[in-house]
Amino acid sequence: MNSEELIRRLAASAKPVRRLPHPIWRAMMWFMLSLAYAAGLVFVIGLRADFSVRIAEPRFLVELSAAILTSMMAASAAFCSTCPGRPLWERLAPFPFLLVWLASLGEGCWRDWTLHGFQGLAIQQEFSCFWKIVATSAAPLVLILVMVRRGAPIAPYLTTGLATLAAASLVAAGMLLFHQQESSVMVLVWQFGSVLVLSGLAALFGRHVLYWRTVDMRSLDNQTTPHC
């Protein structure tokens, strides 16, 4: 089939399409739904025993805010990355907040080091933390992946990585409220580390999650065509 014939068939069968809402609006929609889910988790599991003490610490507030903002920005970046022609800097939006999160944990590690020496930086094995993040982030992750699949798969690896970062960092923020960790280095390794590892692993499967849909040529003949 030559290109002119293809154009004729595409144009003849094209139906009106519903434009994708603005990526920020879609990100907010996902964030509100996922926030409700995370709040539900905290409600079911209950706040950590030392919550009233920790919430008064500025460093804890910075850590919590940075995790939540990383999630918001990563979701926005993931949705932006499925809209062709948008500026590339939008995809980098979550990284400053990720750095603030890392810096707050680093500051905590430094404080533990000055107070307790090497003992303050002792790392115990706590793989359950990783699995908890995997299990609890599954629902918001599935939701965001379903939502980003409506866009164009122009950067599948990055989009999938950012989407996972959004879901995992929101759950990690929730865990700060109900899961008590002994030291900052444990949070750094088992929570922050899990978020990064999960995002990296998910990004590897980007092409399997987001791919270009094929057009059913028979449907073009029948004057009906899927558009998303």
Next chain:
Amino acid sequence: MSTPRDDRARLEREERWRQLMRAAQDGDNAAYAALLSEILPVLRRFVAYRWPSAPDVEDIVQEVLLSVHTVRHTYDPARPFMPWLMTIAMRRTIDAARRRTARSANETTVDIMPETFSGDDAKNEQEISDDQEAIRRALAQLPDGQRQAVELMKVKGLSLLEASAVTGKSVASLKVSVHRGLKTMREVLKRETQ
């Protein structure tokens, strides 16, 4: 170097395409046909420029057109049209180049094709006929979907995209069907020869 007149013409074209795309999204088929026809030469030039040695420019251009069609709902009329189009064109050209590289990694270029001579009587007519009959029997034993995929791609020599267009199945599904079909045929033929 672009002159003010070129710039003005470019701006007018951009505005026109933006309006055409907005109308196409709202279901105006004539506007959609006009838009696709107008972007066709631009896409041809773009693909040829980005990948000068591309063996199949027209195939890539058609892939871009199909991609534009499937994701036309992602265009925001408040934003410029050309960056949206060029991002898709660039992505699909890179995808095609990557596929080509992956395929050529499994191919060997030879100056002279090896020949077989029927005069050597390696197989007489009866044996050739027997082979064809055995293949026909093996093919007949496949489920409908697998048989259709094997016939289209291995007998008629259609590409994955062409077979996908004919059957309406996805490329991934066709790959699986052909793989399973050939595997089953191989087992059937092996059983027959034993």
